[in-house]
Amino acid sequence: MWEHQVPKDPALEREHLRRAKDAIEKLTGHRPVGTRSWHIRQLLLDEGYIYNSTIRPTIARTTSAGPTARRALLNLPFHYAIDDAMFFSFAWLNTENDAQRMMDPEHVEEIWWAAFLQQYQQGGYLNICMHPFVSGRALRIAMLDRLIERMKRLPGVWFPTCEQVARHVLSVHPAS
Numbered sequence: 129m130w131e132h133q134v135p136k137d138p139a140l141e142r143e144h145l146r147r148a149k150d151a152i153e154k155l156t157g158h159r160p161v162g163t164r165s166w167h168i169r170q171l172l173l174d175e176g177y178i179y180n181s182t183i184r185p186t187i188a189r190t191t192s193a194g195p196t197a198r199r200a201l202l203n204l205p206f207h208y209a210i211d212d213a214m215f216f217s218f219a220w221l222n223t224e225n226d227a228q229r230m231m232d233p234e235h236v237e238e239i240w241w242a243a244f245l246q247q248y249q250q251g252g253y254l255n256i257c258m259h260p261f262v263s264g265r266a267l268r269i270a271m272l273d274r275l276i277e278r279m280k281r282l283p284g285v286w287f288p289t290c291e292q293v294a295r296h297v298l299s300v301h302p303a304s
Contacts, residue, residue, distance in 0.1 A: 179294035211257040233271035
């Protein structure tokens with residue numbers, strides 16, 4: 129996202145989505161095909177996105193005519209229980225925000241490990257929501273390294289990008 133919010137004005141929303149997309153492409157050399165945002169579904173389809181990652185699991189199909197007709201926008205859901213901000217956000221004392229959370233990384237590792245195991249046993253997937261400004265600290269990165277190493281010890285674990293998951297699901301369940 130260009131900002132951590134979606135503008136209410138449709139023209140400004142489109143401009144912000146394009147600016148973010150162009151900046152990511154310039155930085156990485158790869159045009160993004162997915163987002164974790166609340167942009168309007170049709171706008172995402174118009175801009176060539178194949179997935180969004182929000183709370184509700186869905187495959188939304190467009191009903192419009194034209195180049196986005198019969199295309200799907202897959203939603204790769206996550207849950208707040210596996211969002212780093214829920215565990216590591218901190219609001220200064222004496223602010224209006226009562227949510228003073230600064231959990232021990234080892235505790236978060238165990239919560240996420242339990243969430244992973246539950247999904248692993250059912251053949252599901254785990255989509256952890258991480259923010260660079262929240263988890264981009266040495267102790268938290270070390271926790272993530274330990275968690276990934278634990279996951280790798282189990283057979284058949286796949287570590288795809290969201291784009292790879294979306295392309296796989298859409299190939300198995302095409303929009304038509």
